[in-house]
Amino acid sequence: MAAQETVDHKYVYDFSEGNKDLKDLLGGKGANLAEMTNLGLPVPPGFTITTEACQAYLVTGREPDGLAGQIEEHLEALERAMGKRLGDPQDPLLVSVRSGAKFSMPGMMETVLNVGLNDESVVGLSAQAGQNDRFAWDSYRRLIQMFGKTVCEVPGEEFEHALDDAKSAKGTHNDLDLDADDLRGLVDAYKKIFLKHTGREFPQQPREQLDLAIRAVFESWNAERAVLYRRQERIPADLGTAVNVVSMVFGNLGPDSGTGVAFTRDPASGAQGIYGDYLANAQGEDVVAGIRNTVPLNELERLDKKSYDELLGYMARLEEHYRDLCDIEFTIERGKLWMLQTRVGKRTAAAAFVIAGQLVDEGLIDLDEALHRVNGAQLAQLMFPRFQLDHEFQPVAKGIGASPGAASGKVVFTSARAVELAAEGESVILVRRETNPDDLNGMIAAKGILTSRGGKTSHAAVVARGMGKTCVSGADEIEVNVPAKRFTVAGQTVNEGDVVSIDGTTGKVYLGEVPVMPSEVVQYFEGSLDPEHIDNALVRAVHRIMTHADGKRRLAVRTNADTGADAARARRFGAEGIGLCRTEHMFLGDRRELVERLILARGADEREAALAALLPLQRADFVEIFREMDGLPVTVRLIDPPLHEFLPPLEQLAVNVAVAQERGEDVAKEEALLAAVRRMHEENPMLGLRGVRLGLVIPGLFAMQVRAIVEAAVECAQRGGDPKPEIMVPLVGAVQELETVRTEAEKIIEEVTREKAVEVLIGTMIEVPRAALTAGQIAEAAEFFSFGTNDLTQMGWGFSRDDVEGAFFWRYLELGIFGISPFESIDRDGVGRLVRIAAEEGRAARPGLKLGICGEHGGDPDSVHFFHEVGLDYVSCSPFRVPVARLEAGRAVVESGGSDSR
Numbered sequence: 001m002a003a004q005e006t007v008d009h010k011y012v013y014d015f016s017e018g019n020k021d022l023k024d025l026l027g028g029k030g031a032n033l034a035e036m037t038n039l040g041l042p043v044p045p046g047f048t049i050t051t052e053a054c055q056a057y058l059v060t061g062r063e064p065d066g067l068a069g070q071i072e073e074h075l076e077a078l079e080r081a082m083g084k085r086l087g088d089p090q091d092p093l094l095v096s097v098r099s100g101a102k103f104s105m106p107g108m109m110e111t112v113l114n115v116g117l118n119d120e121s122v123v124g125l126s127a128q129a130g131q132n133d134r135f136a137w138d139s140y141r142r143l144i145q146m147f148g149k150t151v152c153e154v155p156g157e158e159f160e161h162a163l164d165d166a167k168s169a170k171g172t173h174n175d176l177d178l179d180a181d182d183l184r185g186l187v188d189a190y191k192k193i194f195l196k197h198t199g200r201e202f203p204q205q206p207r208e209q210l211d212l213a214i215r216a217v218f219e220s221w222n223a224e225r226a227v228l229y230r231r232q233e234r235i236p237a238d239l240g241t242a243v244n245v246v247s248m249v250f251g252n253l254g255p256d257s258g259t260g261v262a263f264t265r266d267p268a269s270g271a272q273g274i275y276g277d278y279l280a281n282a283q284g285e286d287v288v289a290g291i292r293n294t295v296p297l298n299e300l301e302r303l304d305k306k307s308y309d310e311l312l313g314y315m316a317r318l319e320e321h322y323r324d325l326c327d328i329e330f331t332i333e334r335g336k337l338w339m340l341q342t343r344v345g346k347r348t349a350a351a352a353f354v355i356a357g358q359l360v361d362e363g364l365i366d367l368d369e370a371l372h373r374v375n376g377a378q379l380a381q382l383m384f385p386r387f388q389l390d391h392e393f394q395p396v397a398k399g400i401g402a403s404p405g406a407a408s409g410k411v412v413f414t415s416a417r418a419v420e421l422a423a424e425g426e427s428v429i430l431v432r433r434e435t436n437p438d439d440l441n442g443m444i445a446a447k448g449i450l451t452s453r454g455g456k457t458s459h460a461a462v463v464a465r466g467m468g469k470t471c472v473s474g475a476d477e478i479e480v481n482v483p484a485k486r487f488t489v490a491g492q493t494v495n496e497g498d499v500v501s502i503d504g505t506t507g508k509v510y511l512g513e514v515p516v517m518p519s520e521v522v523q524y525f526e527g528s529l530d531p532e533h534i535d536n537a538l539v540r541a542v543h544r545i546m547t548h549a550d551g552k553r554r555l556a557v558r559t560n561a562d563t564g565a566d567a568a569r570a571r572r573f574g575a576e577g578i579g580l581c582r583t584e585h586m587f588l589g590d591r592r593e594l595v596e597r598l599i600l601a602r603g604a605d606e607r608e609a610a611l612a613a614l615l616p617l618q619r620a621d622f623v624e625i626f627r628e629m630d631g632l633p634v635t636v637r638l639i640d641p642p643l644h645e646f647l648p649p650l651e652q653l654a655v656n657v658a659v660a661q662e663r664g665e666d667v668a669k670e671e672a673l674l675a676a677v678r679r680m681h682e683e684n685p686m687l688g689l690r691g692v693r694l695g696l697v698i699p700g701l702f703a704m705q706v707r708a709i710v711e712a713a714v715e716c717a718q719r720g721g722d723p724k725p726e727i728m729v730p731l732v733g734a735v736q737e738l739e740t741v742r743t744e745a746e747k748i749i750e751e752v753t754r755e756k757a758v759e760v761l762i763g764t765m766i767e768v769p770r771a772a773l774t775a776g777q778i779a780e781a782a783e784f785f786s787f788g789t790n791d792l793t794q795m796g797w798g799f800s801r802d803d804v805e806g807a808f809f810w811r812y813l814e815l816g817i818f819g820i821s822p823f824e825s826i827d828r829d830g831v832g833r834l835v836r837i838a839a840e841e842g843r844a845a846r847p848g849l850k851l852g853i854c855g856e857h858g859g860d861p862d863s864v865h866f867f868h869e870v871g872l873d874y875v876s877c878s879p880f881r882v883p884v885a886r887l888e889a890g891r892a893v894v895e896s897g898g899s900d901s902r
Contacts, residue, residue, distance in 0.1 A: 020034070039321065148198075458473050559579065764785060826857045
């Protein structure tokens with residue numbers, strides 16, 4: 001938003017003025033508060049400051065012109081509606097100040113409750129609550145604590161230590177046991193902490209508190225943890241956050257009050273029922289912070305049946321209105337139910353599929369919408385292994401299965417240690433009493449999270465579900481001692497570095513590493529589970545949605561496979577051919593000796609003898625692959641890497657020769673190898689003698705491979721098979737290179753197929769930028785293009801993938817130069833433009849040109865959508881990612897508004 005924004009621009013909206021479709025402007029929380037208000041649900045009155053105001057503030061460092069006056073106008077209207085004035089000493093209006101971005105970022109930005117309290121109004125609040133001094137002083141200490149930490153960056157642990165000291169002096173572990181005098185003393189202690197760290201007294205002017213809290217929420221958009229979370233979840237950095245100013249309602253007024261979080265379905269499994277947590281005599285932050293263990297939501301029926309029944313009615317209404325799982329925050333103030341928030345709830349991958357299927361059955365959505373609501377990343381999570389348990393593994397503790405999965409690793413107790421060990425390649429489990437937003441780095445680094453406090457709606461649970469991390473929360477049998485770096489459970493001590501295993505489905509915790517087994521979803525794809533005849537809601541839902549995706553998608557999905565076993569597995573996973581068979585993998589192991597003979601050949605006779613020895617081995621490999629992929633296309637890439645990669649490293653060979661010479665041993669062969677390695681040594685082999693250049697420089701090499709491919713195809717055809725070989729020439733940069741190879745290949749094909757006709761296509765891999773830019777010329781000699789986006793990315797960016805990812809990508813991600821590694825998801829603007837140019841110009845020159853992708857991007861969900869948009873015919877990826885690509889290819893059709901199936 002420009003700094004010169006006119007003063008009449010509308011920056012503040014009353015809840016009655018918005019709706020759920022205004023998330024860009026009002027943020028998710030504000031838009032949904034407006035929607036609930038319009039539905040007639042009991043929402044505390046309030047107003048929303050727009051994301052545009054935040055954007056303007058972040059650009060200029062000051063509030064945009066007109067904002068202060070609009071806040072004043074809406075605050076006065078709020079005071080009239082409530083019959084109270086902000087900070088009035090006799091009858092104070094108090095408000096909460098909450099963030100609310102377009103996309104949910106749980107715990108990443110700031111909230112301040114009880115704004116408007118001061119040394120005078122705390123007395124009025126007590127009178128307002130029926131001379132409830134304990135409630136009033138508890139609310140005041142919460143304000144100082146949240147305001148100090150959020151607005152003034154006072155270390156939160158100082159307030160926590162003071163609270164622990166107060167409870168210790170009282171001889172209790174429960175903050176509810178602190179009486180009004182204890183809390184009055186705690187307020188004094190908090191004020192001293194505030195003064196020590198800020199150099200000023202805690203502000204007594206309510207409007208100053210409000211203005212500073214609003215600015216703090218704006219600034220929290222760029223807090224380190226918020227930036228990290230956005231990067232993790234791929235949320236754009238320029239959206240900004242809205243700010244919601246809401247009349248306070250109090251769940252900490254006594255046993256007839258409380259606060260809770262409810263889900264209209266189980267966010268972990270998708271099962272229908274009553275799910276959520278409730279905490280009597282508490283404010284909302286107590287539930288998500290996990291400072292006291294909650295009770296299940298269905299306990300509310302016993303505690304307050306009237307509120308419970310009302311809540312269930314609102315839950316059903318909201319789920320039908322939003323047509324999805326809803327996550328609801330509520331407060332009960334002396335028997336009066338208030339709805340504080342709703343949003344489409346975060347859920348596990350399993351729940352996403354199950355709920356989508358349920359909603360189809362209930363007639364709330366159709367199968368296209370169900371397909372839209374799941375994604376490939378979730379499907380990949382469902383394919384991860386699960387624990388294989390037997391009598392040897394007994395749990396030592398059981399908490400709440402907050403986010404499914406099976407995770408084993410070394411115990412760590414701090415976020416910093418989790419990051420440190422993960423960087424060294426270790427698997428870690430982050431163990432905390434409860435997590436908070438400052439633990440985000442460690443949660444990202446860890447394989448799983450284990451907490452001794454909290455429930456399914458605690459910070460650990462919500463964030464872990466969003467990230468797809470395994471999490472067990474509320475394992476209260478575990479005594480966590482962070483300073484001592486250990487926890488105790490069932491009479492045993494577990495120290496930092498010891499290995500534990502956690503099951504995010506059952507909530508069970510095991511000592512040591514538990515072996516894993518394939519998930520039910522993998523068993524389904526492998527064909528060992530029949531989705532129509534098993535009592536497994538998840539597998540049935542996956543089958544149903546995958547079947548619909550296959551019917552919708554235009555893109556075919558092939559696999560990258562170099563062996564018959566890989567090909568067979570990929571076919572079971574739904575692969576419709578092989579998009580990349582790497583022949584260099586066939587020269588490893590025992591065959592290295594034959595490659596050495598080829599490299600060391602002195603003259604044509606020795607070279608031809610080495611190639612003749614390799615021919616039957618290559619042919620047998622291709623026979624196996626063609627047999628497994630019978631009836632489906634198989635694209636075989638001729639040898640690509642430099643030949644010296646099949647020889648020992650130069651340094652190692654030089655040392656071995658020197659040592660052997662010193663001992664007087666016969667090293668004639670080793671010396672010949674060393675000479676060959678030195679002769680072939682390149683400063684930058686990525687850009688050296690490889691790919692098509694090898695075929696043009698080493699006579700007979702490509703001819704041997706072409707003959708092996710075609711002879712294998714003929715052999716399979718003679719046995720009644722239907723092989724569909726495609727020969728791919730790598731690293732072509734000029735059409736003349738491809739024409740030269742093609743001329744030789746066509747002669748061999750004609751010779752070998754005289755007895756049995758087999759169609760053999762010849763094409764090329766587009767992986768050199770020049771090839772993409774001259775695709776119209778190259779298409780005249782190619783029947784297909786396959787985009788090798790790994791090399792195209794390296795050469796397009798000028799990176800060496802093997803060197804740069806560890807060297808500086810972390811810094812590029814940190815600075816926002818990359819939103820995600822260009823090797824992970826296609827760079828649409830640069831490398832993607834090369835793909836688009838090559839596709840358009842290639843098809844213009846040869847209308848029937850087949851187009852595919854065989855780089856790692858072929859299995860990346862976002863990249864699959866791009867390849868659909870560009871008009872490729874297929875993507876190819878590793879066997880494990882084939883189902884992901886199938887799903888995303890179907891989603892690409894639905895999300896582009898298309899309806900035509902293949």
